[in-house]
Amino acid sequence: MSYSVKVLRDKCIGAASCVAVAPKTFKLDSQNKAVVIKSTGDKDADDAILLAAQSCPTAAIEVYDESGKKIWPL
Amino acid sequence: MQSFTARVSEHQLIAGSFQYLHLELVNPDKIEFQAGQYLILTVEAAKGIRRNYSIASRPEMSHAVELLVDVKPQGSGSQYLKNLKPGEQVKFVAPFGNFVVQDACVNHQLLFVATGSGISPIRSMILDLLITKKHQGPIRLWWGMRRQEDCFWVEDFDNLEKEYQNFKWDLILSRPPKNWPLHFGHVTQHLIEYTKQSTINPAKPRTVWYRAKRDPRQSRDNQQSTMCFYLCGNKFMIEELSTKLAEVGINKEHIHTEKFF
Numbered sequence: 001m002s003y004s005v006k007v008l009r010d011k012c013i014g015a016a017s018c019v020a021v022a023p024k025t026f027k028l029d030s031q032n033k034a035v036v037i038k039s040t041g042d043k044d045a046d047d048a049i050l051l052a053a054q055s056c057p058t059a060a061i062e063v064y065d066e067s068g069k070k071i072w073p074l
Numbered sequence: 075m076q077s078f079t080a081r082v083s084e085h086q087l088i089a090g091s092f093q094y095l096h097l098e099l100v101n102p103d104k105i106e107f108q109a110g111q112y113l114i115l116t117v118e119a120a121k122g123i124r125r126n127y128s129i130a131s132r133p134e135m136s137h138a139v140e141l142l143v144d145v146k147p148q149g150s151g152s153q154y155l156k157n158l159k160p161g162e163q164v165k166f167v168a169p170f171g172n173f174v175v176q177d178a179c180v181n182h183q184l185l186f187v188a189t190g191s192g193i194s195p196i197r198s199m200i201l202d203l204l205i206t207k208k209h210q211g212p213i214r215l216w217w218g219m220r221r222q223e224d225c226f227w228v229e230d231f232d233n234l235e236k237e238y239q240n241f242k243w244d245l246i247l248s249r250p251p252k253n254w255p256l257h258f259g260h261v262t263q264h265l266i267e268y269t270k271q272s273t274i275n276p277a278k279p280r281t282v283w284y285r286a287k288r289d290p291r292q293s294r295d296n297q298q299s300t301m302c303f304y305l306c307g308n309k310f311m312i313e314e315l316s317t318k319l320a321e322v323g324i325n326k327e328h329i330h331t332e333k334f335f
Contacts, residue, residue, distance in 0.1 A: 015335050017126050020170045021075075021114070048075070051167060054124040055114045057149075057335050074121055 003046045003071070004064045005053065007034045011060035018061060021052040026061075034060065075167050078105065078113075080139070082162050090224035091146035092191060093155060094130075097164060098138045107133050107169035109202035110195040110304075110332070115166040117154035125151035128195035128306075128332070129169070132202040139168075144191040173332035175199055179302035181211065182328075185268075187261050187315065189218040192307030192334050193227070199304065204238045214268075215243035218261035218311070222251050262315045269301070269322055302328050309333040 005025060007018075014032035018025070022044040029035045044052075053061035053072045063072040084096035099105060112128040131140035145152035158164065173195055175184065184203070186196045196215065203209040219225050231243050250258040257264060303319060305312050312331045319329055 013335060015126075015333065017114075017170075020172070050122075051075075051114060051124065054122050055126055057125070072122065 002043075002066055003049045005036055005049060006062045006064070007036060008060045008062065009033055011058045013058055013060075015057050017055045017057065018052040021055060022048045025049055026052060075170065076102070076105075077165065077167050078102065080164050080166065082158050082160050082164065083138070085158055085160055088142075089226040090221070091144050092224065092226055093143050093145055094226075095141045095143070095155065095158065096138060097141065100163065104136045105139060105168060106136065108174040109133055109198040110174040111169040111171040112195065113139065113166040113168035114170065115151070115154075115164060117151050119165070123150045124167075125149075125154075126170070127151070128171075128173075128198070130194040130197050132198055132206055134202070134206045142191055142194040142197070171195075171332070173304070173306065173330060175203065175304070176302070176330065179328075180209070182300045182302045183212045183214070183272075184209075185265070185301055185303045186213070186215045187218075187265055187303065187305045187307070187311075188215070189261060189307030189311050190220075190334070192305075192332070193217055194306075195332060196304060196306055197227070200234070200241070204234060204241060210240055213238075213241045215241070216246060216261045216265055217243065218246045218248060218307070220247065220249050222247060222254070260311070262311060262318060265303075265315060266318050266322060269319065269324065272301070300328060302330070304330050306332040307334055309335070 012033045014028060016028055018034050019027055024042055024044045025037060026034050027037050050063055050072060053063045059073045062070055065071050079100045080097035081100055082095060083098040086094045088094045107129060109132055112126050114124045114126050117123050117125050127141050127143060129139045130142045143155050145156050188196045228245060234241050235243055244257050246257040246261050246264055247254060248260055305315055312333050316329055320326060
């Protein structure tokens with residue numbers, strides 16, 4: 001399984017919880033907003049990506065499964 | 075990271091909207107973490123909602139974790155935690171975070187600044203340094219709170235100060251009662267004053283020594299050593315203080331922060 005993610009920039013407050021949990025997927029840009037890192041091979045596990053999204057205090061991260069179905073937020 | 079199940083062994087409303095929880099680990103029954111790190115607690119399993127909480131206890135207490143939370147926000151996490159009763163089980167994943175005392179800082183003066191529940195990871199770090207690691211270097215803490223009735227752990231920090239000569243702390247109230255005998259205002263102004271009056275800043279090797287004017291304890295703290303700052307609390311304090319520290323010449327590599335939201 002390989003999840004894909006999207007950051008809702010307007011909701012992001014730069015808490016960086018996602019960066020701590022899934023550092024190969026998320027980073028903060030120069031405006032302290034989370035952005036998705038373009039994958040170069042080494043990836044976070046899907047459960048880490050989902051955990052990162054679930055721990056976001058503003059639900060600013062959407063997670064999609066391989067079929068494109070949104071699995072978070074519910 | 076690892077998943078844990080724990081049982082609430084103690085839950086106290088300790089002051090104002092601040093609550094203390096002691097979670098005894100069930101499975102696994104031991105945790106390894108660095109002082110300053112946090113856990114991600116499941117607060118609504120059915121909806122998959124999780125929230126981050128700094129661990130307030132020191133790592134040596136590996137069979138349990140202590141949390142200090144401010145439930146004023148009334149969000150999902152607050153609602154969940156407020157209703158937890160002793161005996162109930164919780165689930166969390168841990169440990170996370172880089173807000174830990176860096177190896178490069180251990181030979182420096184360690185300056186901790188907290189507002190409100192930001193004291194949580196800082197308590198873990200200070201207890202770990204003093205009790206477990208028997209750190210001998212100077213440690214200072216400034217803790218900003220709003221009102222006297224919201225304060226807690228004051229006697230605990232006073233006792234630490236009596237027991238460990240290298241630890242000094244100040245409670246600073248932004249809304250003190252009349253005739254408040256201790257510090258008041260905001261932590262930022264106190265820390266900047268201390269920094270200006272204190273030691274040589276390595277970013278400016280020609281900085282002139284300043285003799286401490288008000289607090290006689292500062293003269294004991296003065297050393298030709300660099301300072302490392304650890305700031306935790308509301309983002310406004312962190313952003314303001316980080317900017318002001320840079321203005322007085324503190325290298326940003328010596329400033330470590332954890333914002334609470």
